[in-house]
Amino acid sequence: MNSSVSVLPITVQPLHAIALEASVPSSRSTQPLPTPAELRQRLPLDIAIAQQIQAQRQAVRAVLDGEDPRLLVVVGPCSIHDADSALDYAQRLAVLAPQVSDQLLLVMRAYVEKPRTTVGWKGLVYDPHLDGSGDMAEGLALSRRLMLEIAELGLPLATELLQPLVAGYFDDLLSWAAIGARTSESQIHRELVSGLDLPVGFKNGTDGSLGIATDAMRSAAHPHQHFGIDGHGRPALVQTAGNADTHLVLRGGHQGPNHDAASVQSARAGLEKLGIAARILVDCSHANSSKDPLRQPAVLEDVISQRLSGQEALRGVMLESHLFDGAQALSCDLRYGVSITDGCLGWEGTERILRDAAERLRQG
Ligand SMILES: O=C[C@H](O)[C@H](O)COP(=O)(O)O
Numbered sequence: 001m002n003s004s005v006s007v008l009p010i011t012v013q014p015l016h017a018i019a020l021e022a023s024v025p026s027s028r029s030t031q032p033l034p035t036p037a038e039l040r041q042r043l044p045l046d047i048a049i050a051q052q053i054q055a056q057r058q059a060v061r062a063v064l065d066g067e068d069p070r071l072l073v074v075v076g077p078c079s080i081h082d083a084d085s086a087l088d089y090a091q092r093l094a095v096l097a098p099q100v101s102d103q104l105l106l107v108m109r110a111y112v113e114k115p116r117t118t119v120g121w122k123g124l125v126y127d128p129h130l131d132g133s134g135d136m137a138e139g140l141a142l143s144r145r146l147m148l149e150i151a152e153l154g155l156p157l158a159t160e161l162l163q164p165l166v167a168g169y170f171d172d173l174l175s176w177a178a179i180g181a182r183t184s185e186s187q188i189h190r191e192l193v194s195g196l197d198l199p200v201g202f203k204n205g206t207d208g209s210l211g212i213a214t215d216a217m218r219s220a221a222h223p224h225q226h227f228g229i230d231g232h233g234r235p236a237l238v239q240t241a242g243n244a245d246t247h248l249v250l251r252g253g254h255q256g257p258n259h260d261a262a263s264v265q266s267a268r269a270g271l272e273k274l275g276i277a278a279r280i281l282v283d284c285s286h287a288n289s290s291k292d293p294l295r296q297p298a299v300l301e302d303v304i305s306q307r308l309s310g311q312e313a314l315r316g317v318m319l320e321s322h323l324f325d326g327a328q329a330l331s332c333d334l335r336y337g338v339s340i341t342d343g344c345l346g347w348e349g350t351e352r353i354l355r356d357a358a359e360r361l362r363q364g
């Protein structure tokens, strides 16, 4: 449990077994899962890695606050569906990171939960065997083990926090998190963020509206009291301190992209008018690339040009990238290192554009 949150167990009156039985509708069944405390005990974070993560959170904060002039780059697969290819990717990123670290702070996307527009595979946590069996106990363990292995390579980790109950299984491992376009408007997610001791980006809505993200930032900055679970899985009254490290993520919307100079300036002016620190990250993917992963390099180039022309509110970018270009449908015959959710830019292209971006920034 992090320092910005405290939990008080809610006293539950014992329910008569028959009443409990009767209250479970036939359209639902439940199976117990390990608690966050049990999983953390099984897959602990050692002190050296915990200190590394604290330092990485500070480094991300410094970039977002503009104290460190580098650009934050949240980069990695749209979703992780295979631990081997994710580690292969992480090893390559860990080699690149120090070579561009004078200009770029690289953070790896380790996305293990996926929000879906309607239905579809919901991520490694939900269905690690990729067959609809929904082995979430294994999904949680596999995801935590993988995140620990990536952290051991020295990389800071990012994820989208989708199901608030899942956050407690991983939040000690993260240096950055996103609240996605489909959940920025949710009070429950804003409450969750208000108790996280790490920087969190709120994405604009899928319709392109920035208002839900700026409302979210204002809400999450406040202390909250909300329903949750404690580390042992008991219902709890959670009291949060508020999170001062939130920021806006521009991801485009139904009307089109919003990474261009006019949109960024207008977003900045909107934040300043509300008295919110103008810290903006551009997601080069999603509606900013019209869902064509090979358009991400052009979006990144545009962001770098804006930075070089003095747009200081731009503090970071996000890229969806995997070992190989594109995406594939979920099947029993998957190609190694290719996304099974949104299309990604392959490693070769990713490495090239990150080296180019660093070089352009160096040249000023
Ligand atoms: O980043 C991933 C997707 O854009 C998001 O999960 C929605 O996916 P879907 O529209 O394919 O369901």
Ligand SMILES: C=C(OP(=O)(O)O)C(=O)O
Pocket: 078, 111, 115, 160, 179, 180, 181, 182, 203, 251, 283, 286
């Ligand atoms: C789902 C994602 O993005 P968005 O919420 O912008 O659709 C994502 O980054 O994986």
